[in-house]
Amino acid sequence: MILNKYIKGGVLLVCILLLASCSGSSGGGSDDDGGVTPPDPILPPEAALLASPAKDEECNQGNIVSVTQSRVTFQWNASANTNSYTHILKNLDTDVSTEQNTASTSITLTIARNVPYSWHVVSKSNKTTTTAKSETWKFYNAGEGVENYAPFPAELVAPAMGSTVPSPVTLSWSGSDIDNDIASYDVYLDTANPPTTLHENTTNTSINNIALNADTVYYWRVVTTDESDSNSQSQVFEFRTE
Template sequence: MIFPEKKKKKKMKNTIKSVLIISTLLLVLGCSNSDDGGGDGNGEAPKAASLVFPLKDAECNQGEILSDTESKVPFEWNAAEFANKYTVSLTNLETNTTETFDTDKTLLDITLLRGKPYSWKVISKSNSTMQTGTSEVWKLYNAGPGVENYAPFPAELISPKMGLTLNTTNTDLKWRGSDADNDIEEFKVYMDVINPPVKLISTQNRSDVSNVALEANTIYYWQVETTDKHGNSTKSSVFEFKTQ
């Protein structure tokens, strides 16, 4: 026989147990829903954004002219999966200086010098992970007053990579040239044991030099000068590599 007082205590104990189970379930569901919110991708690494504007390797004549030397240019890209913020990395190709701009939007106005070449990329980020995604690198010439023809973009050196050690008696030099006016005339290739290199090893309209002879235990420096049909020219950065 169960006395009323004991029966009452047993009922209360079961009720408390049920409440604790329900509270635990609600807490678990609440945490799960919280993880899905905010567009942070549950800790997934953000994907690379796809760039939209300014157009790749082109003259940019849009935006707001602020003065004879500056204009405000809109930069735009598509939203990246698992990202909720972005960093725009902008490099002045004449001075090789880089600025960064943080935003949670996919459109950002940036003030640029007029008549100057730039490269830019977008780094996708998330509040829930330290991993990032990086877009392609695009180049542009910001339109300047009265400019009819732009100098080529500095060549992008591809191979051998910076700081590479080679165990060979020859190598191929490869680079990528681009020009907003699409009128590249020639490439001059310099390679030397001094920095910057002054020894001209090739003048051509291709973007590679094959079977360049090398000596052992030597540090080499190489650079490409790009010239267009109007005589405008630019020099790439200097890459170095060494041989064993």
């Protein structure tokens, strides 16, 4: 009986000590965060500022390789929170784009002469999938003895590619020319791709209130002509009427 009494007393003492230990380690509203430092916020990359070739430059030549090609260096300013860049160059005559990845703020490419181009840069970070796109600049990579430059292909604005719109429809676009001598626009609109029906020749950059059939897919493009009779063709856009 005495032994059992001592055993019970010992068990009771151990329980009291364990409760006191738990209370001291977890209670009391301590402000101690265990020394864990919160992670720094992940900042998305910022858009790069383009430097050269200059915007709308008309006589860029770079280092001439041959009658048909030259090497051109593209440069831009470093953007914050960025580890690498994707340089996108588009041949505006063929509408073909090429992409190059680099950790630098410049890249040198061999490209065709006597051809209009556009280019931009996408900033990327190793810490996030968010990216940032720079402005898009156009330039003309000059050839030999060019006295007049063809206009840049018109940029189709509305209806947007693949959109569904009510009838009547308004077509709008923007045009630009290094020589600043755009004479007119030929607007082609058709249910065939590419469109071959000339809808209107105009000096404006929009055509309003075009009555079209309902629930029909249409294709359209714009041919820009300057005062020297040089011309360029836009992309073909499609849209559906409601």
